Amino acid sequence: MSNYTEIIDKIKNSERILLTSHINPDGDALGSGLALFLALNRYNRIQSQLDENYMDKVVRFVLEDNVPGNLKFLKGTEMIENIKNVNSKYNFDLVICLDSANKERIGSVEKLIGDDSFVINIDHHTSNTRYGDIDCIENISSTSEIMYKFIKEMGIEIDTLIGEAIYTGVVNDTGNFAHSNVTTNTFLLASDLLEKGVDNSKIVREFYNSKSMSTLRLMGKALEDMVYVPEKKLVHLFISIETLKELDAKKEESEGLVELINSYEGSEVSLFLREEEKGKIKGSMRSKHDKDVNAIAKLFGGGGHIKAAGFTSSLSAEEIIEKVKAML
Template sequence: MRENNTKQEILEQIARANTIQIAGHTNPDGDAIGACLAMGAALVAAGKKVTVLLEAYAPKYTVIPNGHLVKAAEGPADLFLALDCGDEGRLGQAAEWFHQAAYTINIDHHGSNTRYGQMNYVEGDASSTCEIVYGFLEGNYEIDRDMASGLYAGLIYDTGGFRHSSTSPETMRIAGELMKKGIPFTEIYNRFFDSRSFSELKIMGQALENAALFFDGKVVCATVTTEEIVRCHGTNKELDAIINYLNGVQGTAVACFLYEKTPTEVKASFRGKDGYDVCALAQKFGGGGHVKAAGCTIAAPIEKAKEMVLAEMEKML
């Protein structure tokens, strides 16, 4: 596996590029969106022509500024920056432009990252990709209020509001620096954790109704089908809070949530308590992530996917 490049090498490569495309993983979350839009805005301010390639995301993420940078690619770029994406397959449709770019850089905080860029900077202990992006921008690019808001959004999203064990003193130092920019930190927090659409509420209720315990209560697992999502008048962009509710069930070691993307494709999310490596579990299905939080996509009908996951969990336990 390739070693990390230095920050200076990466900064010099970015400085040489005129046209830059930035993308995160498919079904982007607060960290991916915050990192891409903050980095994009900083590079625009430095005189670069920037296109951010992100899939449509849930309305709650519109609290992150600089969404106007998200647009269709016009052609190959001098540089492609992949942020918060563990492997090139997770780039989705943006992978087409990754392969056509003159140069590629991969910046991420997932320990399972495959280091697929020509330059790579992977910091598995970082709380978020936004924390790493801040490290690149600090002292090198001007960070304004809107950029700071995006970076703060990524920090709180991937740390669950500074609750996850990945939260470090450095995470909190950066959060403090970002708050000095006058960001609407209360609004960002409330939008992410205390605000939801009615359809999101209904889908969550359906998923929790479907939840069950396995292996003497060590595993809690829930599923939701496309039909159930439609019946709640929602979309699969409204599901990311469910796994965290499941993870809060007392006495469980592992939480699992599966939802139907198509009749033969299922997205699985895992959370694990101390001593349970759910990244290793996700990797068995071609996914990845962190030791305590990971995910994958399984090519199978949802009931079969659930059987496969539970079989692997039984081995793990």
């Protein structure tokens, strides 16, 4: 059970707890954080009932970005705060970072980590830089799957709301139970959550099948613009800021394009590049078989998993594509 006990002790002995997750939050970043947020609120309620002198812990879930539209169906997301509305002088004695392979991934939420804040790092990325005072890194499907085990270990009952948050995170990181990171434990988790009232079909409908018109137009543009390099079995795609503007699309609407282009039968590796600002490109890679894209992402100072990784670079799109081709 690794260091769960140590983390639980730390939580019990802290008063002001900050939960955060990575920038451009996906279903796992948000689901794992929301599950823990709801579990800690439940812990407060239970303790207040047991002891009339119990002082509720402050628990806040703060993100650099807004909650993406396709995750707003999760109850509790309305309590997630944007860093813009949080006083940076607020003093948290405990900070728990979720699904974030390095400290920079939490973006400007980092300024809420004070000199006295204790940092707990809970993640499933093998590339995690172990920046916490306690690091809980497990090589399993998702941070949400870690949360499932952790919340049970805390003795908190997983209700439907916590279950939906966890289930969404697992769906996000396993491609709805399709990737090779799925184990028998992942299916046991799914089975248990369904028993707790989680509506799997509703989650998939809300999460995947409620795209905006601009997201679909962006997918169309991606399919039109993607380039196949047969000798490398590579599909690459670059989306500029201008393209996003033309389609009236937000950058988070490009989530999933890296998987979409890798669905081509001839592709083994996909590379999706998105211009973040002039001179800064975010890259995502996926691998169908055994090509290690984590190793390639590391070349650019990024990382992730063998089959899914990302990075940020100041090189041009052409330069990045050439470097990646040379690695394949």
